[in-house]
Amino acid sequence: SYVLTQPPSVSVAPGQTARITCGGNNIGSKSVHWYQQKPGQAPVLVVYDDSDRPSGIPERFSGSNSGNTATLTISRVEAGDEADYYCQVWDSSSDQGVFGGGTKLTVL
Amino acid sequence: EVQLVESGGGLVQPGGSLRLSCAASGFTVSSNYMSWVRQAPGKGLEWVSVIYSGGSTYYADSVKGRFTISRDNSKNTLYLQMNSLRAEDTAVYYCARLSAAGRPTPTGTSYYFDYWGQGTLVTVSS
Numbered sequence: 001s002y003v004l005t006q007p008p009s010v011s012v013a014p015g016q017t018a019r020i021t022c023g024g025n026n027i028g029s030k031s032v033h034w035y036q037q038k039p040g041q042a043p044v045l046v047v048y049d050d051s052d053r054p055s056g057i058p059e060r061f062s063g064s065n066s067g068n069t070a071t072l073t074i075s076r077v078e079a080g081d082e083a084d085y086y087c088q089v090w091d092s093s094s095d096q097g098v099f100g101g102g103t104k105l106t107v108l
Numbered sequence: 109e110v111q112l113v114e115s116g117g118g119l120v121q122p123g124g125s126l127r128l129s130c131a132a133s134g135f136t137v138s139s140n141y142m143s144w145v146r147q148a149p150g151k152g153l154e155w156v157s158v159i160y161s162g163g164s165t166y167y168a169d170s171v172k173g174r175f176t177i178s179r180d181n182s183k184n185t186l187y188l189q190m191n192s193l194r195a196e197d198t199a200v201y202y203c204a205r206l207s208a209a210g211r212p213t214p215t216g217t218s219y220y221f222d223y224w225g226q227g228t229l230v231t232v233s234s
Contacts (some may be wrong), residue, residue, distance in 0.1 A: 022162070023149065029214050029215055032219035033213050033220035033221075035221070042202055042224040042225065042226055042227055043145075043202075047208055048222075049209040049218070049220075050211065052210075086153050088153075089218065090215030090219040092215055092217060092218070095166040097153065097158065099144070099145075099154065101152050102153070
């Protein structure tokens with residue numbers, strides 16, 4: 001089955017840029033989606049189709065995907081961005097959803 | 109407004125059964141792809157199962173043969189029947205709607221979870 005690898009944690013100061021990576025074999029050939037989850041809450045979609053944003057998600061959230069790495073970039077990080085972030089792909093060969101292990105973003 | 113409301117969670121003994129429900133509003137369950145995703149305490153998200161609009165169903169290897177996803181079109185509700193429960197099935201279970209990604213890829217159509225319920229906690233313990 002397809003495996004997605006994320007760093008367990010990323011730390012960034014307020015106002016700086018956070019980059020959260022998601023590694024997978026030739027992930028650039030897949031569409032990658034990203035979710036934000038705050039404690040005690042359900043996940044929220046923040047980026048889909050590598051780089052598109054759902055309505056209501058700030059432009060500070062962006063995504064890219066190439067080669068073996070997809071990246072979620074959060075510009076001008078705010079305290080309210082502190083959360084767990086998960087990448088996800090759909091494995092069409094097995095009709096299964098696949099999530100990365102998640103990355104805890106800490107705002108210093 | 110799209111809403112998903114799960115129910116049916118609780119405490120169950122190992123080997124027992126439980127049926128989760130997910131009542132949808134604002135859209136038609138039978139016309140969409142629907143999934144269950146779970147999250148063990150302090151752990152990450154784990155995809156569990158999907159039912160396509162055509163009725164095909166697929167499962168994670170960890171639950172195959174024990175869990176069954178289904179829907180009741182008249183009630184616009186998604187279900188997850190869980191049998192032979194184990195301690196490792198302890199988790200918050202979320203239902204979620206799937207949408208198709210627009211970008212064509214060599215590996216086929218991709219799907220993402222655009223709406224989620226609030227989750228229901230299942231605890232398997234003696």
